[in-house]
Amino acid sequence: MIKIKLKCFSQVKYAFGKSEISYELKEGTTIKEFEKMVREKAKGRLDDVSMSVAINKQYISNNAEIKDGDEVAFIPPVQGG
């Protein structure tokens, strides 16, 4: 098992009511598998939200494998400016 941190912002934070959640995942879990799990846990509250992914504060575009100690963020549409 690996231990990771999910950082929650905007609509993800609103859905879970928390800014950070710790998870224990199976080794080899990919971002897509984790995203599916997070969306299911949100019980529909993230269904219409498109999200980019950042691992350790860096955008990623591939279906990377999550590593022990990673900080993962599903980034809803950003709104700076």
Place this chain on the structure above:
Amino acid sequence: MIIVEIVDSDIEPFVSSNNQKEKGAELIFNGRVRETEHGKKIKTLEYEQYEGMAKKELINIARETKKRFPVDDIFCRHRIGKVKVGEASLHVVIWSKHRKEGLEAMTFFIIELKKRVPIWKWAILKDGKKIPSKCNHE
């Protein structure tokens, strides 16, 4: 030169100058909070950032802008936390030799900022409710 700052109080504008000999254009952009968010009247917006990543992305965009357009300086201050209607949430200054590249660089910088920088708005409504803003105009 590139200066990028994320601040949690009133934005202090960057100091202008009358002593630039080769920089013929000084472009200044201030983004301000509107009174209406998604059709609802608001009191305040609260900006939330992904600490560490937001500043890093702003620096990346400033570097990309400088590579793409022949501009001299990009200065940017983005505010986080509560920002009242009418107050500035974003202040960008670009210095360049001529206006054309400065204007193009400013447009590129702001479009990329609005696509990539992990900063979000929460609307604080007149009744005190706080909800994630759904507004994400490019």
